[in-house]
Amino acid sequence: MSEIGAIFRAAFELILRWDSNLGEIVTLSLYVTFFAVALACCIGLPLGAAVGVFRFPGRTAATVLLNTLMGLPPVVVGLGVYLMLSASGPLGPLRLLYTPTAMIIAQLVLVTPIIAALARQITEDLNREYADQFTSLGVGPFRKLWAVLWDGRYSLLTVALAGFGRAVAEVGAVMIVGGNINHVTRVMTTSIALETSKGNLNLALALGVVLLAIAMAVNAVAMAVRASAMRAAYV
Amino acid sequence: MFSGSARSKTGAFAVSQSLDPPLLAARDLALTVRGEPLLRNVDLDIHAARRLMILGANGAGKSLLLRCLHGLTRRTGGGVYWRGRPMDRAARRAQAMVFQRPVMLRRSVLSNLLFALGAAGVRKSERRARAQEALEQARLEHLARRPARLLSGGEQQRLALARALACRPEILFLDEPTASLDPAATLAVEQLISAAHSDGVAIVMVTHEAGQARRLGDDIVFLHRGAVAEAGRAAHCLSAPSSAPLQAWLEGRLYLEETRLSAEKR
Numbered sequence: 115m116s117e118i119g120a121i122f123r124a125a126f127e128l129i130l131r132w133d134s135n136l137g138e139i140v141t142l143s144l145y146v147t148f149f150a151v152a153l154a155c156c157i158g159l160p161l162g163a164a165v166g167v168f169r170f171p172g173r174t175a176a177t178v179l180l181n182t183l184m185g186l187p188p189v190v191v192g193l194g195v196y197l198m199l200s201a202s203g204p205l206g207p208l209r210l211l212y213t214p215t216a217m218i219i220a221q222l223v224l225v226t227p228i229i230a231a232l233a234r235q236i237t238e239d240l241n242r243e244y245a246d247q248f249t250s251l252g253v254g255p256f257r258k259l260w261a262v263l264w265d266g267r268y269s270l271l272t273v274a275l276a277g278f279g280r281a282v283a284e285v286g287a288v289m290i291v292g293g294n295i296n297h298v299t300r301v302m303t304t305s306i307a308l309e310t311s312k313g314n315l316n317l318a319l320a321l322g323v324v325l326l327a328i329a330m331a332v333n334a335v336a337m338a339v340r341a342s343a344m345r346a347a348y349v
Numbered sequence: 350m351f352s353g354s355a356r357s358k359t360g361a362f363a364v365s366q367s368l369d370p371p372l373l374a375a376r377d378l379a380l381t382v383r384g385e386p387l388l389r390n391v392d393l394d395i396h397a398a399r400r401l402m403i404l405g406a407n408g409a410g411k412s413l414l415l416r417c418l419h420g421l422t423r424r425t426g427g428g429v430y431w432r433g434r435p436m437d438r439a440a441r442r443a444q445a446m447v448f449q450r451p452v453m454l455r456r457s458v459l460s461n462l463l464f465a466l467g468a469a470g471v472r473k474s475e476r477r478a479r480a481q482e483a484l485e486q487a488r489l490e491h492l493a494r495r496p497a498r499l500l501s502g503g504e505q506q507r508l509a510l511a512r513a514l515a516c517r518p519e520i521l522f523l524d525e526p527t528a529s530l531d532p533a534a535t536l537a538v539e540q541l542i543s544a545a546h547s548d549g550v551a552i553v554m555v556t557h558e559a560g561q562a563r564r565l566g567d568d569i570v571f572l573h574r575g576a577v578a579e580a581g582r583a584a585h586c587l588s589a590p591s592s593a594p595l596q597a598w599l600e601g602r603l604y605l606e607e608t609r610l611s612a613e614k615r
Contacts (some may be wrong), residue, residue, distance in 0.1 A: 245420055247452040250494040251516070252441045261464065285427040347498035348455040 125319035143301040147282040150221030155291030158226045167241045183227030195220045197337025214237040220287035225277040232273040235244040237262040268343030372397045379426030383602035389576040400552040409572040411555040419522050445513035446522040451505045453497040461497045469516040483515035503534025510541045523554040571595045
């Protein structure tokens with residue numbers, strides 16, 4: 115028991131003096147996840163809204179596909195991205211394997227379907243409510259798409275934060291395509307796995323605490339945004 | 350001038366007020382859903398700057414007729430013509446509709462107006478002034494920055510009217526716009542409708558209040574079981590109805606008779 119207490123103490127000491135190694139790992143994690151989620155939003159939000167708002171042949175199949183892709187196993191995504199980026203793969207000449215960019219790509223593949231599927235549901239509900247008014251006003255397709263994205267902005271921000279939470283906690287895919295190389299592609303989750311296996315529980319626990327703090331902060335922001343939007347009847 | 354109601358060759362009644370070509374015309378309009386005829390043989394001429402009230406009991410097809418005329422619900426028979434031609438995008442832009450429950454976008458009062466003006470193709474430089482003017486007409490200028498969905502029911506309906514009128518339609522469809530409003534809010538909405546009519550906008554309004562039809566209507570169409578039972582000048586039809594359904598409706602007997610008939614059928 116006293117040993118566990120000592121590990122916790124050492125972990126909090128690392129956090130309080132912001133150990134350079136810890137700082138580097140946390141910064142890279144946030145950098146990779148931020149860019150992956152930003153790109154996933156750029157692709158997933160309009161894609162989800164298009165499926166939610168427009169009527170086209172194969173729409174139901176597209177919805178089923180998006181919902182299915184939400185549950186993509188991270189290691190399978192990692193393997194797929196690895197094959198694409200490996201020297202013999204189609205994107206091999208770009209030499210992206212074992213770089214933060216490769217990790218961003220892997221997280222992008224994982225998170226985009228989640229954001230698109232949730233955005234579809236939100237925008238479809240909004241569009242159902244607005245449909246008669248849009249038709250009456252003669253709203254064109256692109257204005258309609260932008261309107262549901264804008265009016266659903268608070269719910270969609272929550273979606274983006276959910277995507278962030280999913281991406282920052284991901285380990286399988288980034289381990290495969292990043293390689294967990296010290297000072298290059300080592301992020302919180304891969305470090306926790308490695309340090310635990312090495313028996314360096316102080317750093318593993320410190321990273322775990324930071325990861326939990328980030329997850330809590332993201333949830334707190336999501337709740338605050340939603341509460342503020344509800345006060346203005348924007349949700 | 351108005352010539353009273355007349356049976357068309359299809360057997361339906363038609364409202365026909367003048368020799369001018371109608372702004373909007375319905376010919377033999379029908380709507381059948383899952384084998385059930387909800388609208389039958391409706392012939393209507395709606396002329397510029399006239400006010401037509403569509404009356405009828407619940408389930409008579411009033412709102413459906415309005416939706417078919419505006420193009421929100423696809424009819425299954427007959428035609429709707431704008432200045433003698435089939436409806437198109439330009440015709441839609443000359444029309445506006447206000448719903449019983451106003452649809453407010455999740456943004457400010459002013460942004461709701463700016464959105465409608467943008468959709469109507471109004472130039473960006475003109476939108477703010479037009480929106481401001483519409484807000485002043487609806488006496489909502491002090492609420493311009495407020496989230497639209499936080500307004501009261503009456504204010505929301507006035508905003509919906511302001512939004513519709515800001516696009517300067519030639520014809521305004523209203524689906525029971527005062528159904529859930531108190532007398533003060535109803536009066537404010539009626540004043541806006543009257544002001545729009547004074548500016549030359551044709552009004553087509555669904556209402557279930559005979560008093561409101563008298564106050565606001567030049568002409569009426571009375572629907573009964575999806576067909577036009579009576580049509581003509583509001584003052585005349587509502588004081589001396591010629592059809593049994595309208596007479597029963599005005600005396601408050603129609604619902605009871607319909608209930609009794611359906612019970613007998615069962």
